[in-house]
Amino acid sequence: MSEQITDGHSTDGRDDFNFFFGRWHGAVRKLADVSDRDCTEWVEFEASCDCAPILNGLGNFETALMHPGGVAVEGATLRLxxxxxxxxxxxxxxxxxxxxxxxxxxxxxxxxxxxFEGPDEFHGKPILVRYEWDLLGADKVRWAQRFSWDDGATWDDLNWTTIWTRLA
Structure with missing residues (x-):
């Protein structure tokens, strides 16, 4: 049974992503080559996303549309x-x-x-991936990504960051 506080919200963490429900505009900044640890060239582009709860609040699903280099790329995120x-x-x-x-x-x-961290593979090499979410206010949040090539002993600087601003 989930823990409850007086306003009816769960205190066990299942409400953590509720702030992200709705429509968002993203200002994206990423390294041109996230696999090159010496890369210093950044590319910037726009994105948009919609996020909604699923499974009675035990998850959410986000659809995103990004425009790197002016080309539309669709993606999606499942959070459980x-x-x-x-x-x-x-x-x-x-x-x-x-x-x-x-x-x-x-x-x-x-x-x-x-x-949020987990093992992955990049160009055939094992890595750890870290996603970082920072709430910057009621209608602004930063999502960022970095890699560890040595099983978490050290982490590279950010290789991708998006500032999301609420649209609706």
């Missing part, structure tokens, strides 16, 4: 909450890799910051 572990698992998928669901990252929020 585990009450037993009080953690979220997050999967990404996009039309760039049809039929592939990325390995999930897992983690939780601590206040206004969420950190």
């Amino acid at each position: 909450f585990s009450p037993a572990t009080r953690t979220w698992r997050i999967w990404w998928m996009s039309e760039r890799l049809p039929g592939v669901l990325d390995a999930p990252v897992e983690g939780r929020f601590d206040g206004d910051r969420g950190v």
Whole structure:
């Protein structure tokens, strides 16, 4: 049974992504080559997304449309909450890799910051991926990504960041 507080919201973490429900505009900034640890060239483009709850609040689904280099790319994110572990698992998928669901990252929020990590592979090399969520206000949030090439001993600087601003 989930823990409750007086306003009816669960305190176990299942409400952590409720802030992201709705429509958002994204200002994206990513390294031109996220696999090149020496890359210093950044590319910027616009994105939009819609996020809605699923499974009676135990998950949410986001559809996103990005425009890198002026080309539309569609992607989606599935987030599922585990009450037993009080953690979220997050999967990404996009039309760039049809039929592939990325390995999930897992983690939780601590206040206004969420950190989610998981193993992945990049160009045949094992890596850890970290997603970072930072609430910047009621209608603004930052999502960011970084990699570890040494099993979490060190983390690269950010290689992708999106500032999401609420539209509706």
